[in-house]
Amino acid sequence: MAKSYSDRNTIDLFSKTRGRPKTRPLTRKDQLKTNKRNQRLKEKKLGIKRVEITLEAETLEMLDQLCELDSIKRADWIASQVALMHAKPKIKKRLSEAQEVKEEVLEEE
Template identity: 45%
Template sequence: MAKEVSDLTTIDLFSDEKRPGRPKTSPHPRSVQIRINKRNQVKRDKSNGLKRVEFKIHHSIFEQLEELAKTKNISRSELIERLLIDSLTKENN
């Protein structure tokens, strides 16, 4: 019996063939890749003089920050940094 590529009834004949797809670019599984990328990001931030700060705020304040950042066309992180700088400048004067 001849093997026909378009024959769906003999699909078991094709089980050993490699299917075309995206080639693997990394030997690591995805979970390891994520950890490596995060570590590299932290190193980049540190070399740029950045320090990670995490805090919790009420949802309504978050929404206000999000809206203001969109109107100013900047990221939320940049907006918070500017607000803190402004506040510290006013505090020192």
């Protein structure tokens, strides 16, 4: 029988000492991989999408200062700013126009 490091059921068969293992049977790398997968699944169930952005250090410092003023996370601050912009009349008009154009294109196809 072959030993697999990700196999949790048969790992005790190959240990030299009897009883419950003193440490986790998985390596730190495997633990991180499992936890990351679980985190992604949890976020998917909650409807959360990941976004990666690249910012200059100065911009990031300004963002952190703004977040500290309101005592909120970066993601929450960015989401609130998007909601504010989305609520402006000019933006609403542009979004509705863009939606109409999109619907026309879909109808033509």
